[in-house]
Amino acid sequence: MPSQSTIDLQNARKTVSFDPKVLNRLLNEGSRDGEMRKRVVEVLESEEVFAKGKRAYMSRKERMAAGLRISRRLMELCDEKGWDYTEYLEALASADEPLGLNLHEVAFQPVIAAQCSDEQQAIWLPKCMNHEILGCYMQTELGHGSNVQQLETTSTYDPSTEEFVLNSPTVSSTKWWIGGLGILATHGVVQARLFLKGRDMGPHLFLVQLRSLEDHSLMPGIEAGEIGPKVHGAMAAVDNGWARFSSVRIPRSQMLARFAHVSSDGTYSKPPHDKLAYGGMIFIRAQMIGSLAWRLAKAVTISTRYLHTRRQFANPELQKGEAGYGVERQVITYPGVYMRLLPQISRAYVFITAGKDMADLYHSMASQLSSGDASLLAETHAVSSGLKTYVSAGVVDGVENVRRAMGGHGFLDASGVGRIFANELPSVTYEGDNYILHLQVARSALKSLSTFFATPTTTLSPSSAYLSVLHPLPSLPLAVFAPSSFLSPALQLQLISLRASFGLARLARLVQSGKKWSELSHECVEVSKGVTEAFLVRRMLEAVEGQAGLLSRGAGKKEQEVLRTLYILHTIESALPSLLEFGILAPSPPSLDPSTTSSSLGALEALREQLSSLAKQLLPEMVGLVDAFGFGDWELDSAVGRYDGEPYETMLARAKKDLDANVGNVEARKTM
Template sequence: MGDTNKDKEVSKEHKPRAPEPLVEKMTGIPDWFYALKAASPTGGDSLAAERARATFDPAAMTRVLFGNNLVGVFEETLGVLQSDENNTFSKENRYYMGRSERFKDRLKMDSKFAEIARTNKWNDTQRTVANLLIDEPGTFSLHTGMFMPCLNSQGTDEQRKYWLGLAHNYRIIGCYAQTELGHGSNVQGLETTATYIPETEQFELHSPSLTAAKWWVGGLGKTATHAVVMARLITKGKDFGPHTFIVPIRSLEDHKPFPGIMVGDVGPKMGFNCVDNGFMLFNKYRISRDHMLMRYSKVDKEGNYHAPPVQRISYGTMIFVRAYLVASSALALARGATVAIRYSAIRRQFSDPNASKDDAVFQKFSPLPGSKAKCETAVIDYSLQQYRLFPIIAQSYALHFSGFWMLRIYVKMMKNINDGNLDLLPEVHAASSGLKSLTTTIAAAGIEEARRACGGHGYSLFSGLPDFLNTFLPLVTLEGDNHLLTQQTARYLLKQVKKYSQDPSKIPTNDSSTTKYLGAPYLKSWTSAKKEEDLQNTDVLLDAFGHRSKRLVVELATKMAKGQSWNDSLIEMYAISKAHCQYILLKNFVHGATDKRASKAGVTGPLGTLCVLFGLSTMEQELSEFVEDGFVSQQQTTWLRSQLKKTLAAVRPNAVALVDSWGIPDYVLNSALGRYDGKAYESMFEMALKEPLNVNARLHGDVVEGYEEYLRPLIRRGLAPPSKSKL
């Protein structure tokens, strides 16, 4: 993503759009309603004052985060989606639809998407961005996300040519069937078999038990015509373990499943309800031999198994997906923070003149009825609200810089691998495993905290956060369970520590190494933090993060050397992986906050403050691990808590600008509380008026369905008709 000069287009994103008709006219609503306004100060008043306080230009920050090109792609793609003449991509009814309805609506979008992508000749980036904007996983996600990449990496040249051609044009729709009802993480435990029958040159797919059913397969339930199926290859009586096969499952003519296959949807989930995650059972279902994907392993006509000449490196895709998830976690947190910060600046409760002393709106607005105070205090001015929310802003930036770092290092690693150099692989694999685990966990927690920080309204779907959180949540399990994954990272760290202690010449000298700190001298105390203000120095913070991670690794290595079993070490492994990845997050944030791009854009100040906040708040959260070996002294913990408060105060004037900087459009937020223009309450009302229970009632003379059957008989049990007067 290079930086070309497109300032004008970028800045546009940060200007309020033309006011929409709030609240629009609807039948059955009395005229006097339309005269009502939100009480002053309005959300718009508050946000305007916030934006006037900011010490930097959010548009400049957006460019630092994404570069102009990517920002341009977002704007252009958004324009295409929003200009669709049938309003196909509207999210207006999303929160009201039941599952079947929403599924069908999403199918309509998918069908239109395929057409638009073809017409506009969208490349992969544009497709990815468009899907991010639509922000609702659909049934085709796995077609392009797993089915096609899998054919590409595991099919022979002939298979690729044939199947990818069909898939690319949606002549077939594919899914990827690996997980079974009884087996997820442990691929070696899968039960489905593919037995070779030399007489007919076919494989017979079979599910020997109920738990062998393929399960959770996205797109399988209702739409896919083909599946890449992972099954145990059995030939000549020998089980060669899981291999992949391409399997036709539904007729291309009438879409009916073929005999011998039982397929359906796995039922309702917290989110992803527009995806038909499916199940599938095979009853001695035959496919011809050429349906085995044979780029590596092969079975010949006679049924002889041929192992691949060399074990191929299959980590590439996995690492890419994890890098992508780290970057996605940043955006997800940013979205949660955007809603909560904007609404906290709008929402006013109680009056604390001391807390509001820097709030221009507080000074300006007239007294509340019956109150001696001038105005109520914006909840963002309460220190506990800042303590809850500002670290989430800091985390979103921290995750962003590490996400983009991971994507860069992935590209470098793949280039090296193509040149025959595998050196980077173990380090990048370890970082990607631990970072995927840590960042998706942080993001899920941060979104939920942001939701709760919106008070009661955070519980309404109109806040934009519940539906979004539910869609994010599977990421803590998918692509490697967040607890299981930490073993990968820990294993690597334990190995490095052993290697460095046996041979100090192996200690990395390059600053870009993620494990250089493991070879640093072991300090007994935090000597670089000599006075309280030193805690604003990110190098000083990095010293502490490095020491803590190294100590935890060394202690576990020692325990295991003395015989502590693998299973008895899992708790420590989790801690090690987290400590290492928090070090990486801080390191990459420091780098991002001080690099050329940031200083050219004039945002090193606010970025640096945020970086310190990330370090201090993370340290406070994990404080025992820094303190318990005496590294951080009693006095230093006092400094830490005091500096943390000071840093929260330093972030305060820029809070709204820092979330504005992400440039997340209202179309994506789909949130009454988080809209750019601050019309939170007007928007809550408008959305409520569109609730089907209300619309239906207005159509039925303002009486709810079920009244005649259940309510009236209860209220009027054995009564004569009441008089017309009000009770």
């Protein structure tokens, strides 16, 4: 006889009006192979080295050792199973343990592929692909992170030997936070200031051997180590490291020379764009977006399933003798709960779509850069910076939000949600601190605004398309009174575009008034958020409409609402202070009359009524929407988020098993 929690979850699936498998295929289309992922996961699930449940009880030293065993086993499986590179990357992601090896794949190898000349790629890419060498991307320093122009590591060219000499001239020039550097890496791509004949040519990229390929000892002139544990014990198996250089010589051929070049006599060939060396950082930001989206999807899957199985408090509105009297109510049915989860589910869908867009844009830029065309660089930088800040903050906040909705059980490591939060928390800081990137997004938007005012009929890029709402400017405030008005895609786009445009125009006025840029950093946060949300809203409207949209390829009405309407309406609700400040919407007329009808509501109340109505419609679809993400129980590694329910039985069994294991560990240590 199944438990009540299992019955509740089974009943929830019966109310779903669409096929989650169809939606899963659409989510994976163009970025992931769902069937391939299942095959890879089955292999990992069958091997003890990939077991996840023991990690919480390991010391950091044990986690590091286990991480190295995972890395080695993944490489062995590639040979044993004949996995191609895509399957290997899927296995690396599914292992669900942040490793130094990840940085070889997402930070080192892509830079070699994008920034090396054809001749250099022919030498180094096969070594990267075959893991003959293991690399890291060495940009940030102890005293500098986001400010690449002020990095202090130097690389001075010596024409007498045709070598570059690398040095760390100050304590603050110590390379720091470099994933994979502490233990794993044999090589590193180093961002260093190029000096030619006493002239500082700015940051350039150099390939440096860090450790011997014979015994893994550090090469002469190099000091390196691990920087220590991170907050919440997160990323315990990643060997984030530090390094210093003392007159380390590398041959001239190891300056990455796709764009910049130094000849044997020290003659410098300038790259076509002074920001081309930042391509590696842009790539990392680009791939972060999709990765973060799937992490939020994992968290909302766990939380949604658990909150369908959890019952708490009887319905006080029922009278004795009525059906359901005295029976505790499913927690998910409380508006205070589902109104917290539904926005996060919709965000996961939106962010997954944005991740695909960002990947496509990056690859288009990289393809053009390979032939010296830097025309997409500025757009790619603007979009990647905006999405990185918005998605990373949204995922971190979202994961913590759904954990809190789970109550006390969500705080258990066994729930799985806390681990996701801890591992993704630093994403708001690395690859560009979010507040610094807000400044860059705002600066780029100001340039677009200036160009638009100069030539209103100019073709707008996707990141600045929201400005088209200003030509011609509509009559304000917009007349919106009925809740159904907010279902209009045209109105949704108009509202969010006006908010972005007016916020940007306000910033421009502050700059024109003589305010120093350094005084406007806080103002840039809302501008960055506004223009990024305008980009996402437009993208969501395009994603569900037209011949190329999801609806025409098999998705149904509920999918459309999640992908577009719920996300956009919540976005509009969060933007209400700006919409009122700029006079885009009028305040709702105050009324103390409880009999006031919806036909006489102001815009704000109409919006809230429509949000509430939409959430109630989506409540029966929630389990189907998270099932569509396609995670298996092993991938989730959650005692409370299992596909079949059974949270209490699983938590108790796991606690007993963990107790036995810990007693055994204590006894074993006593005998050592």
